[in-house]
Amino acid sequence: MKQGQFEQLYQPLWHVMELEIIELEKPDGRLKGSELASFASRYRRLCHFHALAKDRHYSSHLVDKLGDLVVRGHQQLYRRKQPFMQQFTSFIVAGFPRLVREQQRYVWWATALLYVPGLLMFLAILWQPDLVYTVTAPEQVSSFESMYDPENRTLGSARESDTNVQMFGFYISNNISVAFRTFASGIVFGIGSIFFLVYNGLLMGAVAGHLTNAEFTQTFFTFVVGHGSFELTAICIAGAAGLKLGYALLAPGNLTRKESLKRASLVAIQLVYGVIIMLVIAAFIEAFWSSNNILMPWQKYLVGGFLWTLVIGYLVFSGRSLRGERGQG
Known part of the structure; x- marks a missing residue:
């Protein structure tokens, strides 16, 4: 993109930032609550524009102007x-x-690395059931069968509340450990994140395929449909954060690998903060809702569908301005 196009497209944003910074620099300067709340997000975009201007070797006048706003904005922030x-x-x-x-x-990319292998493994096991043992050990397969066998469940009853609380803590610990491995292993040029995404997808597909063959679909899918929206989406976002770290090392551009990784990690860590929140919600649903045997299957599927719609709608629409979001250049 040429400098003229860049300025025409994004100058209104940094002009607003400049006016806000000037106002904040006054002894009695202040912004409205909504303006102050969104100041940090606009500041991040200003930093992004400054980095783009430097990388694309735009005029020193533009680079210095944006750099000055970045410094002054940082002070006020x-x-x-x-x-x-x-x-x-x-x-x-x-x-x-x-x-x-x-x-x-x-x-x-992370979503594809999780779901595509999972879907292929699911279909493969429907066709050749013994393939499940290429992903999981026989004793683990037996454990899944016991867990989701309808005859081993007491319908019309629920677990004790203290058990739910214990399981809530267990699910938080387990889910966050999976997400952290998926994210942190991305430091190995993204290979670790790719491995954990693919492996978890294969495991997910293997379990779903085997339990479908065993005709335990109702107990399995009614259990996972509720919390899966938050848990699986969070794992994909954790994988995305890891892939970003890996790509920063593989393609640092005009930056050193250290600086490229530093910039990528600032974004990746914020993604992980959101992942942790989503996994806590997933653990709560899994412990107190998914395990409830009193509810009818159609009720579980209805709520599960609502939660998937909620998660997708939240990620697609929440935080958009009335004028919509514009590209980042």
């Missing part, structure tokens, strides 16, 4: 830091879903 709960709410409502959309290239 940290001098007038929002209360923690306000920052947290802003991140959940707008910052995280907006960041996921900005990094959607990595999210789509």
